[in-house]
Amino acid sequence: MTAVLPSAGIDLDALIHRDKVHGSLYTDRSIFARELAKIWYTTWVFVGHESEVPEPNDYVRKRLGLQDVVMTRDKDGEVHLLLNRCAHRGNQVCDDVKGNSSSFRCPYHGWTYRNTGELLGYPYNQGYGGKNKLELGMGTVPRVASYAGFVFGSFADQGPSLVEHLGAAAGEIDRLVGLSPEGKVELSAGWLQHKTRANWKLLAENETDGYHPQFVHGSIFGVTGSPIGALYSDSSTAVTRNLGGGHSENDLRPEFRKFAEPMRWFGTTPERVPDYVAAMNEAHGADAERLMIEGAPHVMIFPNLFIAEIQVFNIQPVAVGECLQYSTAVQLAGAAELNKRMISQSIGSVGPAGMLLADDTEMYERNQRGVETLTPEWLDVRRGLHREQTDEAGFTIGTATDETGMRGFWSHYKSLMEA
Amino acid sequence: MTAVLPSAGIDLDALIHRDKVHGSLYTDRSIFARELAKIWYTTWVFVGHESEVPEPNDYVRKRLGLQDVVMTRDKDGEVHLLLNRCAHRGNQVCDDVKGNSSSFRCPYHGWTYRNTGELLGYPYNQGYGGKNKLELGMGTVPRVASYAGFVFGSFADQGPSLVEHLGAAAGEIDRLVGLSPEGKVELSAGWLQHKTRANWKLLAENETDGYHPQFVHGSIFGVTGSPIGALYSDSSTAVTRNLGGGHSENDLRPEFRKFAEPMRWFGTTPERVPDYVAAMNEAHGADAERLMIEGAPHVMIFPNLFIAEIQVFNIQPVAVGECLQYSTAVQLAGAAELNKRMISQSIGSVGPAGMLLADDTEMYERNQRGVETLTPEWLDVRRGLHREQTDEAGFTIGTATDETGMRGFWSHYKSLMEA
Amino acid sequence: MTAVLPSAGIDLDALIHRDKVHGSLYTDRSIFARELAKIWYTTWVFVGHESEVPEPNDYVRKRLGLQDVVMTRDKDGEVHLLLNRCAHRGNQVCDDVKGNSSSFRCPYHGWTYRNTGELLGYPYNQGYGGKNKLELGMGTVPRVASYAGFVFGSFADQGPSLVEHLGAAAGEIDRLVGLSPEGKVELSAGWLQHKTRANWKLLAENETDGYHPQFVHGSIFGVTGSPIGALYSDSSTAVTRNLGGGHSENDLRPEFRKFAEPMRWFGTTPERVPDYVAAMNEAHGADAERLMIEGAPHVMIFPNLFIAEIQVFNIQPVAVGECLQYSTAVQLAGAAELNKRMISQSIGSVGPAGMLLADDTEMYERNQRGVETLTPEWLDVRRGLHREQTDEAGFTIGTATDETGMRGFWSHYKSLMEA
Amino acid sequence: MTAVETTDELLSIPEDWDPREVEQFLYREARLADENDYDGWEALWTDDALYWVPAGGADIDPINQVSVIYDNRNRIATRMKQVRTGKRYAQAPPSNLRRIIGNVELLGGRTNPSGGTDLEVGANFLAFESRQRGNELWGGRTTYRIRRVDGEIKLAYKKVVLVDNDKAIPTLAFLV
Amino acid sequence: MTAVETTDELLSIPEDWDPREVEQFLYREARLADENDYDGWEALWTDDALYWVPAGGADIDPINQVSVIYDNRNRIATRMKQVRTGKRYAQAPPSNLRRIIGNVELLGGRTNPSGGTDLEVGANFLAFESRQRGNELWGGRTTYRIRRVDGEIKLAYKKVVLVDNDKAIPTLAFLV
């Protein structure tokens, strides 16, 4: 029941330039309504991970755009995304946040649904002429697909496949998976839920903004002596890459390659995690050392999946000026020595009290207040435009602190909004 | 000062079908604005009961749609509905919830009004060229009428009379009145006020939905061994009747006639309420037994008066996703043995903590969240459509659990919204 | 990023009559959006006072319409109004309510601005091709001017000068200044901030409404035996004057001249404030006595500056149904005997707990609820229309209790809204 | 009850009540309610229990006027039975909530049906409730009457006057 | 007062104050305020009373800066007289409210004008107010100074620092 699509009144050419974007993109309700229709309810959106429903008939409540979605695994192991609404009179069908059940029962009149969404039965069926007379199932997200266990949904019946949507970003997910000796990532540590009074795009743009860490996170880098700051400085050899399709990354590998120290990316040494190193060598042979030197990706996958080395974020919109950040710790199958520490580090860094993310979020909310200001009307995205290059793979790249990622975001955003 | 009437943009034929209605009817602000204009500020709306202002110059604050209304009884006994706004500069005139006064005084500049709304005086009258120079009274609801003491107001200067509006539903009120040996109903027990985060129509539809009680109220029926559940089962001989004009009822008389036990409807026996039975026989003679067997009506009077046997509900809208339920206990003149128990039972059943209504209200609010979901877009109202019949009086009827009442609601709703 | 200007749909001739104005002017969002564009972001709006930033590089956060503005005094003593938004990506630049600094630094990426708004620098400047490559300063209010230290801002590049805007109202400010032996007013006592759930115009109209004090403030006049009530009675010789340009005053001088008692206006006598009287005589010679007899002005300067004898109010809108009142005590340079008492009296009278203003504010909020009522649709402003006169200076005047000021407000309002 | 409310005068505070012991009892009652411990909470009540949440004012006549809650011991039992079914949807899933009981004052004594004297205690409360519907803040004044039965403190009377009981309130299905 | 605020140092806690007795006094003061018992509340004050609600911070100079309330005994009396007229519209009809006084701490002693030593007490509060305007939650820190006068505890000083006193606040017309 989204608002009627405002086809008129939005001239994206006037609002989105190569080097700046207009503030109304973050404050105009009609633009937000259009984003729901053209982006959130069209393109592939990250919803959750298969490891959240490991067993047949497991389910977990999720959010997709403004939708209350139940991610289920049916008895045959297939994953479904059901809209949590009864086909009879619209009641909410599933209460629990998670559980295991092959079916759901609506409390209002007792209709029951299989965990595929299919209508199982309705009481007093003579009121409908008997059993199996109704073609009324729960709504489902028409296309569901996953990559390395990351589950995405698209409300468009047709369109690019998930793999086409991910494009080069898929390789970044591969990098993460490669860090598991068993080639398996799990998101089984639960999710922190962070209410953010800012437009969702301010987050998406920030995720690969290599310009802000030294300033926003200087307080924690300073007291912990973290080497991360240096990765996002003028002298860093790290690269900001526009991966196309609105995806972008901060590629820190050049820096880690310089040091060529396995596990430095995780702030440890092979000696401290011997079993893991052995398992990696076992699994990847000659390539293991490279993987352990280069570490995990830092990639923003359009529109809402952010993988920040050992953390995963799921961004969902609430209103033009509000969104949600869900964050969790990556768990690598076969990496017992790493997993608990990844959780502990994530708790310290992300979520409502995180020593990193609470400060990013403060910036998002300050920005939202700022973009409601009359002048200047524009947000600048020109940084590094003059020094952009094309890498061997043909991707546009900038230095560690350039706004190359944002420019990639906006060109894809524009193409979807104009579609 | 309601929003400009959205004449365009709403195609009711597309939204209201015989067997389903569109979810946007419960979520679209422009539809809500139109409902205010075409229904709440046009048709006859239940406001209160004459017994709330028994004495000359009594008054009580009421709500009609979004309007703050003062129901007054003037010195000659006539009932008026005044809009609680000063004709000078718009201040709120009446503060108290109820009281007795022949006039009201606005605190801002001291203008005074008779309890008919007529302007009595204004201080420093030379500022207006002397006394009685102004034709500025408080706004009034142009048409006020009552039936058996139930007071209704209509903002339309002309149109169907209240009796025409009530049509066959008047007979249901008569049934209630018939249970008073003195032929008089009073609503003198005050009102519970229940804030409900759901569109008002979800309530109106639910009131004669015989399909939900076994499921929503099973918890209380079970622990109290209440016979009510059985009245709304597949095997019940009760009837759901479309009374026309958007009104509908669950006619439980067939069930009570089967048992033919006087006062069973009230869960008691003639022995336990001898004075009442005597008074009824006195008043109604041969007909008394039938009345005491058949009991009180269960009728939803469009758009906002619900009589549930011994309780009366007044539903008023607040916003597209919020409404108010006011509920009280029926008091029957000359039925001392029944009245206190009706209050006690009502307290147990209705209102914010009621063992019945709190659960209905939970359903309304779950529904409101549900109808904001993308798919399925429709609410189904086909139940019993294939087995509908016409009774001897020519009314469409369904079984105890059919959605006959809702279909009646929607056809009348459509006619008003298109008018 | 204000909403698109609703050019259509508002017929001001239909809403604003000579003797009444329509309630929708206080409740319609599109009218409010138009007011922002045509009034708050066009005409001269009071923002603060130079004495709030006495020293070079002092600054203080202020509000202009919906804008978060920093009022700064640069190193050369010039006052600027900066919009508190970074030109890079829109972050909020200044946190503190007040302070002293020659520059501001945005926390997000460390850009720095001079307190004139000019961009000073940006870290890692190679990202922009080096130093001084960007023409991106903080937004500023294009026109800033002050009169007797009262600072006004206009978002219109051109248009009437401040002096032209003030017109005859300037003389009222002169009267206030004249009460300082040093010819200097200071607003250095801080501001009370009063959240008011009412449309801003209800306040602007009330400020010179001489009809309400006897009624709204009778409670405090009575218990303190205040002579103020009498100034706003039928028998008062005080005058309500339309000063043009939407400005108006309650001219109480006729009353004070009758008594011809110096300092009576302040409820004291020359004996009690000898130093002040001496200083006034010193400063103004023969004219001093007249000044001390006539006292301070009571003037509403369109759209948001209200000088109420010893108090100054700054009114700013928040939404169609909400605004803010900032109030403080006047401080007169060279009047030590008066200043502390002015603060003490102001604390007793104004602000959220003020024994006068809390009651006015209750009226505003009652009015806002009232104007949302269906009928009557109009607010009356005819009072005294039939007895209006023209004074020697050519201004339209009414008696102490007439609505002459409101009529002046509305004719100017209409001219701006139609421009 | 109204009779009691209006005519019975408050006796002096009965002996042998330690204020801290009283507070601890109120805190325990609050904790059992906060944690939806229906058995533990129900066990606190005396047989002549009265649990009252008036509407539209503090001192209405509960016999002739509707209240939000006016439960005798029987109806308390019914209420608990219903919620224990797990299908009392207004509390299924149950609310998450915590309340603060503050400003506890021993007010006096009240003659009880068995001729003894109950201790009357006054306190204010704020309860913060979280449901899918949203978060809700509840506040008001509570009057308790407590009694020692077989050495245990029991609750004979609890009257909760919500600050906004003259307005429409949302569903109130937790133990207030 | 600022002088007192800033320079006078806090003396050790004076003798003969039972913490519970102090709490009960604060609860009574709160109850009288909650119930708009103007006579009872006014009677609590000493002749050198000071009732202060600063604005824009906790430690402003109340002589040279505006406060929300800065009442001496006289102005308290005037304020009470006004509200008793029944035409103090900001409180007519009066607010329905209840507050909780919590975290009560005896902080120390303060020399008072008569040379004696007042007990300084700190506490936090949350007040839940209901009016037609809507429900409002108020919170902050209160510093009290109390004194025994003819065997009765009296209130000499009450400073209420609202948590959000640096922002615009709605009308504050009840006794905070």
Next chain:
Amino acid sequence: MTAVETTDELLSIPEDWDPREVEQFLYREARLADENDYDGWEALWTDDALYWVPAGGADIDPINQVSVIYDNRNRIATRMKQVRTGKRYAQAPPSNLRRIIGNVELLGGRTNPSGGTDLEVGANFLAFESRQRGNELWGGRTTYRIRRVDGEIKLAYKKVVLVDNDKAIPTLAFLV
């Protein structure tokens, strides 16, 4: 910790704890947190400190599930160091807030690493926070474990279960 949470049973309340002394300690801890007195607050903790704010329930496994906060003494120190820089923007400017600690109950004893027995205390809280973002009300249940070290009361464990920790919450950067 989970082990402790789930398997260790609660011992009887250790001797030598005066309930009022315990309350006063909790009030002091709250005041230091309310007033952003980072040094004073940090000094309350024992070396084996645990400061825990779970997410998504009260009794999750903090080792294998993410929490909002799960700080040992080291991380508490880091957190304090960060905020002291003045560039922890989520608290720069700092929140204005006041909280009420209520319904304090001494629950029992817990064996601590050094073999002694800590006192376990339960309480509810409501915290009213004001920032430019807006005003926020926080509420929940706090479980404390306290211990005497060299005659001083120290805080060994603080677990804060927010009433709405199953929902999205705004930035929580003050000391809860």
